[in-house]
Amino acid sequence: HRSQVNLDQKISVTEDGVKKSFGFAKHLHDSLPNATFVGFTGTPIDATMDVFGEIIDAYTMTESVKDNITVRIVYEGRAAKVLLDNQKLQEIEDYYANVVEEGANEYQVEESKRQMTQMSTILGDPDRIKAVADDFVTHYESRIAEGSTVKGKALFVCSSRDIAFRLHQEIIELRPEWAEIKTHEEGVELTEREQREIKPIERVKMIMTRNKDDEKEMYDALATKEERKELDRQFKNEKSNFKIAIVVDMWLTGFDVPFLDTMYIDKPLQKHSLIQTISRVNRKYEHKNKGLVVDYFGIKRQMNLALSQYSNIDGQNVEEIQQSVVVVKDHLDLLRAIFHKFDDALYFKGSPVEQLNTLNKAAEYVQVTQELEKRFMHLVKSLKAAYDICVGSDQITREEKDRIHFYLAVRSIVFKLTKGEAPDTAQMNERVREMIKEAIESEGVEEIFKLGDDEQNEVDIFDEDYLAKIDKIKLPNTKIKLLQKLLSKAIDDFKQVNKIKGIDFSNKMQKLVTKYNERKESDVLRSEVLEDFTDEIIELYHELRKERESFQEMGIDFEEKAFYDILKALAHKYDFEYPEDKLIHLAQKVKDVVDDKAKYTDWSKRSDIKAELKVDLIILLAENDYPPVDRDEVYKEIFEQAENFKKGR
Known part of the structure; x- marks a missing residue:
């Protein structure tokens, strides 16, 4: 702790004379002469090691990444883009060199008026600030457009309050709409609680203290x-319109925003201050693969030195953006090899409808075998992770970006067909999303993008017209995947009503899917094999439909039918006969017992009610001469069915 590094005597001269004093550390050490002093710190400064000695053990950033506690940091240098005079780069290097030669620490650097004046002249050059603002806006908007940032939050670190203010002015001049006061971005839905918590605010704000001389x-x-406290809360709210914070000294330490994934630095930083600053973007968050540090000043060498001070391993922990560029280009080559027999020309040159049809055909192409589909999906996922980092790099050409968008769009279609829960265009580039929207509004487009959106359209998937629409799809593998997805959803819904029969249909479905995925290589492209599989899925579809309505013929409701199926399955399992009419009657009685206990909202969590339910079921089964099978098993199945049904209501 810093309170332990002030061992030296301090002398102050006042009108009353010379005053000598020692800090708390000196008195503590004198009081405990035989004590062993052990220091625990996140980022030790030189004075820390002077007091406590060499580092005994360190938990490095590299280890933290391996333990899945933080994410890797990627460095992108853009200083050369905003320094109009290349000689200024050398002046910055000389500045850092002088600091090292003079043995200055961070605090002495900030006190050095001559050096900082020199830096302020370079960093505060009006043309340079314009260039920084222009490059920042372009870079930031590219990341937003490509979906490369999880929540669009960014921290911009400036070297002084004056420069921060002028940068803010330049940014607003470029993007006046960022100064508009809004609660949230268009298309974002807020809960009632969020509507109360999120305040109207600009997209970009400065986080600095006020001075009376400003x-x-x-x-x-x-x-x-007080207002800064509210700004703190708003920035930490992922849905708030406040996305970009321009700072100088604030929010660089002890400020945790897990979804913050981009930091722009235009300030001389070194040693532990630099480590603490860049660590703002290494917090773990869902869908956040890495944190990006964009350097407008030239801190790379200092960053490597600072990291290696704590661990030789950590000196290599910050990844260069060039590595992501290489990954992107390598994956593009691998994906081109997969598609070398596929004609994608109409995607790049055709009308929106032709583009969409090409995407659908491409999705069909990669679904020919499960192995090819998995390989494609994995490659595009890795491609996207790398592209998210280097999206602002000039090394990625326009042609390469277009091809990346193509692969991402294909992956999104396949993902929809296989997973179902993802929005159609969630992972697509903004331009591609517009193209698809335009194409869908046209007539004659195969309805792959429209089908399956039950929540929005409330479509009855057992409706004959709905099945007829699916039947019109001319892409066999796509049709199979869509049928498979819809049937899987229907089975999951049925499980909420009838758990035991739902599981039975799930097993049948899995056998079909396994049979399809493990078909012979010679059968992969045979249309009759694909047609047979399609027919089998539709047959299972109709079987499920019939089962859903079977309770009506029996004169009972669907929940009573679920208990009937449990009792019948157990009778079959233990190989005993039980009259059909008595089985139906017993199922109705079981439902009465369950309903009596389930009238309490917390019934499934209360042990007393569950015990009563078990006793009542045992008595009921005995009274109706249901053979003495494992009563615990009967209770377990009935309880799970009841709980499942009530939960699904």
């Missing part, structure tokens, strides 16, 4: 201490 425009643009 010019009026700057003073008015800054927040009070």
